Amino acid sequence: MTEPTTKQLIGQAYARQDALAQVESLMAKATGTAHDLDGTIRLTVDARGKLLDLRLSPSAANWGPDRLGSLIVEVAQVAMQEATQAGYNQVALLLGEDMTYLIEQLSGAPAPARAANDDTGLTVEEFQRRRAERLGERRPHREERAEDPGDGYDLDTFDPASLRSDR
Template sequence: MDQVPLRKTTQELIAEADAQQEAFAQVGAIMAKASGTAHDADGTVEVTVDAKGKLRNLWLAPTAVNWGPVRLAELILEVTQVAMREATQDSYNKVALLLGEDLTYAIEQLSGLPAPARAENDDPGMTVEEFQHQRELRLRSTQRGTSSPSVSSAPEDDDWESFDPATLRSDR
């Protein structure tokens, strides 16, 4: 096995280890602040939970009584599960900002709760490449004063130039 020389001093390595230890100490507090909110399609139930599953808010529309007790209970549980996935994802997103992707992925593996955005059946959303392509088409059509048939004319498309690609969904 070849030896690879270290490019850092002992003090630099100790400082990095101390910084990592301090960051790990903050993980619990960061995860405690994470939350997720979800609601059903009809707007009958809205649930907010923290990353540990603690119920923070439950809102029921007056029409919730029309569902009946069994179906309403099922609906609350379904919405709570979605909120829990959102809270889990939010906690991993926040931890990743502190620890980086590799250490956060290790925490996912150790916890047994993978990030919901990694689910096989999850819609990955628009890729950065697709966004850039759509933006180029939009800019070209704006410069020529015409609209491109391949670009949607929905009202939200009017703000493509100010859209921040960093907000696109990734696996985090």
């Protein structure tokens, strides 16, 4: 593999600069919408938290001002997380995962999908166990199988859920 020329490196630097210039507009266009469980409140915010739309059902008056105010704040926080994630998703399409992660670190506002308390879902092993249970079959674990002299890929146990991205 040959080293890139100076002209190619300069071209790559300009391309990155142009892409980074688009980050702000992508984040500005991102919106998130959320509602409470009862459907009393529905609101939309942008990735900066600016309220774009607020709809209250007539039953919202029954909550009282304090409870209604705190409920609006809770729903707005969920909408803000959705807007932030939507913005990062767009940035990742433009710049790639590594650059987006770097931007998250620099901004101090990581993507909600990376939250430490986020449910990561089932493990691959648990998914396969439940699948086998559902289908009424029991496949031997990898350790129990005879070694396959093939290419090292075990397509019988491949689980697309193992490709889960945090985006």
